[in-house]
Amino acid sequence: MNTNMNPRIGRQVKHFEAIDIKNISAVFSEDNVYRYTLEMKYNDRENYRNTMTVILKNPSSANEKKADNTIRRVEKYVYEKFHDVSHLNILNIFAYRATDAKDLNNALMLYGLDYVVGLENDKYIKSFVKESDYIIKAWGGNSGINKKLYNQRINQVNNMLAKITKKQNIPVYRVDGNGKGNDFYPFHACFWGYNMRLIEYRQ
Template identity: 40%
Template sequence: MTNNLSSSTLRIGRTVQHAPAVDMAAIQADFSPCRTWRYGLSLPFRERKGAMMTVFLKNPSSASELSADKTVRTASEYVWRNFPESGGVHILNLFALRGTDSKEVGKALLAKGAAHVVGPQNDKVIKTTLTASSGVIIAWGGHAGIPASAYDQRVCSCLELLVESGLPVWRNARKGSEKYPFHACYWAYQDALIPLS
């Protein structure tokens, strides 16, 4: 698959098929024209019409309208199994810059600044997506590979957006914290969620 990426983008890893529950024909992917940034990915489920849940991750990798990556596949399968009233899942990210290795994302942040890694349209898409969501599971994990101060600043900004949305927000109960919720790549489908306090 050709990603048509600009020369300034980071390495993009392998893809997997979207979860069987996802309606492939209805997927919506919000990329920048150069596909350097992915702002949002909406994955409606087959034969379900309810409001969609949002899973909030660190930064996008290879998932697109055509295929998933391991994290997106796990997140969508988790929502399908644990939220039977949900019509699908929206995927958002702290940083919209596409890159599989968070160390490369961190290097891009140091070289080009936080605004480049966050992405010029990211906050706008986050706010719009939250208005169309029934709830949010935060799952961005720790700052590994990204400078801690810049990462923590971005986490605080996104937590403020979540508070402003008024939506219920959960994180994985098995591991992590409100600041560094357990990354969705490592979820088990039976994991419980706890609300943010």
């Protein structure tokens, strides 16, 4: 579907210095409207094989060469908190690329939930979660996105995750934003402080 909406895509920054820049990979749709996955490795973790998957709201400007502020924050936080993690995967509950939530909401209201989720998104979520040793949920509140549809999507993702993480006994976390965030709306990674603690979900 060609929408010609042209959502704003924000500025890029350098990836965190511990990231192996040469081995970052990403899966985009052919038209670059969607980013389904972003995978990377840490430079000095060759002796470890554990994989962390962080699930955010939706992609912005990060790609194989550059990060955005949220992705860089995730890269550093995971590096400092999980010393046994060598691989980091970034997924999103919506694969539609937009820096501003209002642009995502505009597309959602015009074209429906499936459009902003992305045709292949659930396939990648299931596949990557199955190969993960740890999960952090970090999609935050609705931020102006239609709340009913946002909640519907969260329920879809939570049900998908639970079937896999319970069966495989994969630990699932959220970051305690000094009292902000909760199990349904886990504190968004763009606001993480590096000293903030992790809360493990009860499976």
